Amino acid sequence: MSQADLVLESLSKDYSGPAGTISVLRNVTLSLQRGNAVAITGPSGSGKSTLLYIIGTLDQPTSGRFTLMGAEPAKLSAAEQAGFRNRHIGFIFQDHHLLPQCSVLENVLVPLVAGSGVKPADEQRARKLLERVGLGHRVDHRPAQLSGGERQRVAVCRALINEPAVLLADEPTGSLDRQTAQTVGSLLLELSREQNVLLLCVTHSSELAGQFPLRMELRDGQLVPIAAS
Numbered sequence: 001m002s003q004a005d006l007v008l009e010s011l012s013k014d015y016s017g018p019a020g021t022i023s024v025l026r027n028v029t030l031s032l033q034r035g036n037a038v039a040i041t042g043p044s045g046s047g048k049s050t051l052l053y054i055i056g057t058l059d060q061p062t063s064g065r066f067t068l069m070g071a072e073p074a075k076l077s078a079a080e081q082a083g084f085r086n087r088h089i090g091f092i093f094q095d096h097h098l099l100p101q102c103s104v105l106e107n108v109l110v111p112l113v114a115g116s117g118v119k120p121a122d123e124q125r126a127r128k129l130l131e132r133v134g135l136g137h138r139v140d141h142r143p144a145q146l147s148g149g150e151r152q153r154v155a156v157c158r159a160l161i162n163e164p165a166v167l168l169a170d171e172p173t174g175s176l177d178r179q180t181a182q183t184v185g186s187l188l189l190e191l192s193r194e195q196n197v198l199l200l201c202v203t204h205s206s207e208l209a210g211q212f213p214l215r216m217e218l219r220d221g222q223l224v225p226i227a228a229s
């Protein structure tokens, strides 16, 4: 039995349609621990989002299995899966998906509203996280009053508020300029290390991937390690 926090065993994903079947993932196998930070690169359409969504329990593999924090999410009911996701997994997407009518602080607290409710200690943690990303003075602002990089920093705090074991990021800097992308990328890595999170980031940006200690590439549906340069 493996003790790794995330174990993918021969995960495959096919899409079938009128035009035939395409194999997006082919026997993807991987073991990672909390504290690992991995960038997965690959061109558009190579299956990066598909892989991330399967690990995030938002999609299902066609075959193979995976365990996260010792549990096999595929064996849980839909309601249990939602609870599991909320407790253990943080998501960051290319577009921040912040709620425009809510303040920065409220946006960070959103995942708690869906869970056990917001306690004073949670609000303190949210304020601390926002301070950590340099937005302590912007907690009452609305997303529209922030820059793209600032909004993405709020999204990072929201993903971390439940102290997840795993942080999944899908092109997290895809909408940012070069300099801002670098800052957000560094912040993601620093916070993941500080919070002992397993960070899995998919991106087509070799610049972002270059900031990561571990790198892999999705090629023909398979994960290939990239040697450190």
Ligand code: ADP
Residues within 6 Å of the ligand: 015, 016, 024, 042, 043, 044, 045, 046, 047, 048, 049, 050, 051
């Ligand atoms: P990436 O994130 O690397 O750009 P995706 O994981 O989004 O790639 O998509 C991988 C491949 O799977 C693409 O060829 C895409 O068209 C296909 N695909 C994704 N979702 C579906 C779907 N629901 N039905 C059919 N094909 C899909």
Ligand code: MG
Residues within 6 Å of the ligand: 048, 049, 050, 170
């Ligand atoms: Mg994608």
